[in-house]
Amino acid sequence: MTGLRILAAVILPALALLAPGVAEAHLIATGMGPVYDGVTHFALSPEDILPVVALALFAGLKGPVHARAAAVALAAAWFAGGALALGGAMLPPLALAAASAAALMALGGLLASNLAVRPLWCAVVGAGLGLARGLADMSGVAGGLAPLGMLLGVCASVAAAFVLAASLTLPLRRFWMVVAARVAGSWIAALGLLLAGWILRYGAVVK
Amino acid sequence: MTRKAAVLLAVPLLLALLPGEASAHIVKGEAIGFVSGFEHPISGLDHVIAMVAVGLWGAQLGRPAIWLLPVTFPLVMAFGGFLGLVGVPLPGSEIAIALSGLLLGGAVLLEARPPLQAAAALVGLFGLFHGYAHGSELPPGQNALLYSLGFVLATGLLHATGIGVGLVHRWDWGRYVLRGVGAAVLSGGAYFLWAALG
Numbered sequence: 001m002t003g004l005r006i007l008a009a010v011i012l013p014a015l016a017l018l019a020p021g022v023a024e025a026h027l028i029a030t031g032m033g034p035v036y037d038g039v040t041h042f043a044l045s046p047e048d049i050l051p052v053v054a055l056a057l058f059a060g061l062k063g064p065v066h067a068r069a070a071a072v073a074l075a076a077a078w079f080a081g082g083a084l085a086l087g088g089a090m091l092p093p094l095a096l097a098a099a100s101a102a103a104l105m106a107l108g109g110l111l112a113s114n115l116a117v118r119p120l121w122c123a124v125v126g127a128g129l130g131l132a133r134g135l136a137d138m139s140g141v142a143g144g145l146a147p148l149g150m151l152l153g154v155c156a157s158v159a160a161a162f163v164l165a166a167s168l169t170l171p172l173r174r175f176w177m178v179v180a181a182r183v184a185g186s187w188i189a190a191l192g193l194l195l196a197g198w199i200l201r202y203g204a205v206v207k
Numbered sequence: 208m209t210r211k212a213a214v215l216l217a218v219p220l221l222l223a224l225l226p227g228e229a230s231a232h233i234v235k236g237e238a239i240g241f242v243s244g245f246e247h248p249i250s251g252l253d254h255v256i257a258m259v260a261v262g263l264w265g266a267q268l269g270r271p272a273i274w275l276l277p278v279t280f281p282l283v284m285a286f287g288g289f290l291g292l293v294g295v296p297l298p299g300s301e302i303a304i305a306l307s308g309l310l311l312g313g314a315v316l317l318e319a320r321p322p323l324q325a326a327a328a329l330v331g332l333f334g335l336f337h338g339y340a341h342g343s344e345l346p347p348g349q350n351a352l353l354y355s356l357g358f359v360l361a362t363g364l365l366h367a368t369g370i371g372v373g374l375v376h377r378w379d380w381g382r383y384v385l386r387g388v389g390a391a392v393l394s395g396g397a398y399f400l401w402a403a404l405g
Contacts, residue, residue, distance in 0.1 A: 046352055100352075112278060179274045186278040187359045190285035194358065197292030197342060198351035 034146040038153020041137065042161070047100050048137065048154075049161060051129055054107035054188045056162040057181050059122045060169030061114060067166040069119040074126035075159040081134020082151040090139050097199045099132045104192025111185025114178070130158070240350030244357030247341055248365065253304050253399040254337055258362060260311035260392045261330055262369020267315060267376050267385060272323055276330050277366035281359055283331040284338035288358075291342025300336045300343075301403040307333035308396025315389025318382075 042048050052074070059070040091099075107129070110117075137154055141147045169181050248254055258280070265276040290297060311333070313319070314326075321329075341358065372388065375381030 046356060050352075050356075112282075183274060183278055183363070186282050187363050190281040190359050191352075191355050193282070193285040194288050194292070194342070194355040195351055197289035198345075198355070200289075201292045201294070202351070 034149030035153035035156075038150035038155075039157045040153075041150065042154045042157035045137075048133055048158070050188060050191070051100075051103045051107050051133070052158055052161050053165045054104070054111050054185060055122075055126060055129060056165035057169045057184065058107065058111040058114075059126075060166035061111070061178065061181060062117065062119075062122065064170060066117075066119045066122040067170065070122040070126035071159060071162050071166065072126075073123035074130040074162055075155050077127040077130030078134040078137075078158050079130075079151060079155045081131040081136075082138040082154065083134075083148075084131075085135045085138035086141060086147055086151065089135065091135055094199070094203060096132070096136045096139070097203075098196075100136070101192050101195040101199055103129055103132065104195060105189050106192075108185045108187070108189030108192055112182050112189055113185075114182055133158075240353035241357040244354035245361045247344075247358055248361040252395065253308060254340075255365060256392045256395045257304065257307040257311055257333060257337065258365035259369040259372070260308065260315060260389070262366040262371070263315045263373040263385060263388060263392070264311055264319075264326070264330075264369075265366070266370045266373025267318060268320060268323075268326065272326055273370060275323065275327055277363065277370065279327045279331050280334040280366065281362050283334035284341075284362060285359065287335040287338025287340075288342030288345075289338075290335075291339040292345060294343075297336070297339045300340045302400065303333065303336035304340060305396055305399035305403045307337065308392055309400055310396070312389050312392030312394070312396050316386050316393055317389075318386065 055070055055074065056067070059067040107125070110125070134151075134154075138147065138151055141150075169177075248258065261276050261280050265273045268276075287297075310329070314329075345354070373385060376385050
């Protein structure tokens, strides 16, 4: 075999294989079925966890009536948003990214300011957040029973995370504990503000 | 091309094709985003001394400054980061950052007690410049959310460190220690100001 033949037979295909391509990997598959895929999806999505925790801490600080209203509205709206997305409803990626940044700023700001609101407003905020995040989570996913199971897993995780986080602040009456929750709110609002800058500079950098 | 040269080229290329760890799943790069975001605020001593000084001064001033100043700083700093990211010009940021160490250190050294609004405005102003410097340096290609999360957490923890150290203020000997730390911050700020002007 001459050098040129080796080049043609080995090196060129090797170089072709080395050319970078897009890694079309799966979203998240745990191997334990769609419901657990949904649970894992939520657990690995900070863009889902952070606003849920912010709203839960805020509603928890306000009291059990507020927390219950927000929890029910959030989980139900998340399911509705996800179902809409599975039915074909879509938002542009930039709108979803902007909604993520806006949610972090608004919920972090609410928590930091510890604003006095009625339970209905907690429910309205929870419904808005749930609808937007449900749409974002399920956008681009083909409909069917498996994605519906995944959506159920996500919604169950949302409800569980909300209840756990709200239960942290419900009994908080000591000054420094309330301050700690409010400081966390300011950090979350700061995070949303930075994210807005990223989006304006680089486009839809978050779903 | 000789056979030997072709083999010398082919073997390394084929070795490069050997399968390695496939890390192409969706969470690729997220740890890098968080870690590099966390490292950013603590990578420059001029930033570190100013952020710790905010906590020190807050602890020295007591309630409500002890929590109001560390809440003000990250929020205004994030706004500065926002301005830096979108490219709004803000001249003199290096000098302002050095001045922040100088003045905040001086405030701790002298146990300055201005009105709360004035203290918050001063801290906020410096936060704006610190954030701007960070925002204009943010590297592209990071995971935006996790990078920002690491960035904000590191900033907040630096304040918390300052508050933790500043709690020695409750003891007589602690007040002197705290003022000594303020003097060290002031010296650092003076050094960075000298460097920024030079």
